[in-house]
Amino acid sequence: MIQGLPGFRDFFPEDCARRNHVVATWREVSRRYGFVEFDGPALESTDLYRKKNEAGAEILEQLYSFTDRGGREVALRPEMTPTLARMVAAREKHYRKPMKWFCVSNFFRHERQQKGRLREFLQFNADILGESSPQADAEIIALAIDLLRAFGFTAEHFVVRLSDRKAWMDFLQSRGCDEAACRTALACADKLEREPEEKLNAKLAATGLTVADLKAFIAAGSPEAFAPVLEALAARGLTGFVQPDLSIVRGLAYYTGVVFEIFDRSKNLRALAGGGRYDGLVKGLSDGAADLPAIGFGMGDVVLGHLIDETPAAAEKLQAALALTSDVFVVIADESRRAEALQIVQTCRELGLSTDFPLKSAKVGKQFQEAENLGATHAVVIGQEWPQIKLKHLATRAEQTLDHAALAPTLKTYKLHS
């Protein structure tokens, strides 16, 4: 038998139900925040990703890229930002600012899978374009926090680690670092927890800095850099979710201001979400056609799924969303009345009720069993007494007999009450 590709997932009904819960939550909170949804193509010109990175960069190595039948170099999207920048540059003048856009899309990266990382995954992205104030930074961070709260997480479960690239650059330039030295220093700051001090000091030699200098800067905390964002988050009552932490650097070169990553408190997992301000990227990717300040972040479904499973409150919420529910099960007690039963089924469905019935002759007991299995709230029994029928509320086992013509009006009132 042919197997699925490594790092790619099948979505059986129960998996789809999980995914739908995640996506529905992302969409609902985004709607509350006034973000509008957009999407782009899964396949883009490889040049779109080359432009942002130097040749040979690991990002490019991990592209699913190939030459299409028309001889074009194309790649499956590994992230959304280049597509967003392309789209924004094309119609920037058409939209009022600030633009608050989000999308939920699948992305592809050819790398070895491990916990929290697959080759195809779903990612939520949200961006605010055309507004450079700390108010926009706070709005984006608040959205990220409320997204996670909507899944049932609290400040006990996750934390936003907030940093600032500009504070880093100011510090490094004050120490005489040129552009290359800044890049080296930031890369080392990113590895402070992972690589031994001697190794990092060797790398830092060219910059005139030491690990001790970097650690001292992180420890000092640069409070003035975070004050406006923290104030705006405090006013929303979200202070408890945020922790200033200059040790967060993020790998990307294009960030220009606030950067943040969200981690589970127990630190068992990779980052749940990450993002930051990238004021020069739209201009760079559009060759100057559009110039918009921007801040955004991404949140993948894989790590999020792990944390949901590990967190009882979130897992319960997921289970509630997964519970099968249907409204009506039509029991065909007398097979000779199947035509009448189908008529009732159709009536229920046209009322908008989720309605099911047995496709083949079955004993009444089995049919009630099936109604239970499907999570139906009501059973309608069609049998010998037609045109009278029975309507039973399964939870209370209360049963009433009524004329079939009276069923629709009766169910309508039930629907209003539920």
Add this chain to the structure above:
RNA sequence: GUGGUCGUAGCUCAAUGGCAGAGCUCCAGGUUGUGGUCCUGGCUGUUGCGGGUUCGAGUCCCGUCGAUCACCCCA
């Protein structure tokens, strides 16, 4: 790309180098037109795949594919 661990029924897992099994799921019954429990019965395996050692391999060895974890990287 590098390294560790692991591949047995749809799922979770047993089986000292000696007859491949259990629970759950699924399917079918338990006589008249009413349920979640319960009872009975049944299906499903080239033990991931290919070699090797052995009288004999699920078990040991090699290769391969896959899963998983870590490194790398993390857009």
